[in-house]
Amino acid sequence: MSERASGPDDADNPLRQRSIRSFVLRQGRQTDAQKRAFTEHWPTYGVDFTGKPRDLEQLFGRHAERVLEIGFGNGEQVLFAAENEKQRDLIGIEVHGPGVGRCLNGLAALAATQVRIYQHDAVEVLKQEIADASLDEVRIYFPDPWHKKRHHKRRLISPEFTALLCDKLKPGGRLHLATDWENYAEHMWDVLDAEPRLHNIAGARGAVDRPAWRRQTHFETRGQKLGHGVWDLIYLRR
Numbered sequence: 001m002s003e004r005a006s007g008p009d010d011a012d013n014p015l016r017q018r019s020i021r022s023f024v025l026r027q028g029r030q031t032d033a034q035k036r037a038f039t040e041h042w043p044t045y046g047v048d049f050t051g052k053p054r055d056l057e058q059l060f061g062r063h064a065e066r067v068l069e070i071g072f073g074n075g076e077q078v079l080f081a082a083e084n085e086k087q088r089d090l091i092g093i094e095v096h097g098p099g100v101g102r103c104l105n106g107l108a109a110l111a112a113t114q115v116r117i118y119q120h121d122a123v124e125v126l127k128q129e130i131a132d133a134s135l136d137e138v139r140i141y142f143p144d145p146w147h148k149k150r151h152h153k154r155r156l157i158s159p160e161f162t163a164l165l166c167d168k169l170k171p172g173g174r175l176h177l178a179t180d181w182e183n184y185a186e187h188m189w190d191v192l193d194a195e196p197r198l199h200n201i202a203g204a205r206g207a208v209d210r211p212a213w214r215r216q217t218h219f220e221t222r223g224q225k226l227g228h229g230v231w232d233l234i235y236l237r238r
Helices: 032-045 056-060 076-084 097-110 122-128 149-154 159-168 182-192 218-225
Strands: 065-070 088-093 115-118 135-141 169-179 198-200 231-237
Touching: 032 097, 032 115, 056 088, 065 076, 076 088, 076 097, 076 115, 097 115, 122 159, 135 159, 159 169, 159 182, 169 182, 182 198, 182 231
Parallel strands: 065 088, 065 135, 088 115, 135 169
Antiparallel strands: 169 231, 198 231
């Protein structure tokens, strides 16, 4: 998955000019089926960014726990959650057009009712549309590690972004991150363990086994066969 979450009109959008960005724009080539997904299924599952506070109960038509996944890639985890966490409302954010299209088609095939999708910058969605203390969980799985040292400043997990996530999480809410880059796990610990509003359930600089609610990806399975590690970090909002 990737740390991308933006809209189709990024290039001309003045909101792009800001200090933090949660994505790198890589739209890629869409298949005909993925293009049709936006016409046929965006009205059901898509959320158009307005820059105004969003009434989530009105959006979903019910009161339920709310989970936000940032950078959902092709949507495998969103679809897994849609099938296995029907009691929770799920919000996904991703910029990559083909991935969003694939996810829309998958949601339609499942006839899911409790999922909504943004194709927009995650930072702007959080700052402008998501109320403080309104989320029960935030998930960020396998964000771009920007493994070259000169690119570390582009990493999504930063003190400023972590503080924003804490604003949006309810007290007792959960922040779950996963990475297969040990250096990025070390960076996450540096940032998250220093945030006073977060508590690592595994202790300082600790990780847990993959929990049941996170599906194991194809790339993760292949990496583990090659001896690569995966780190799941779970923090609770104080």
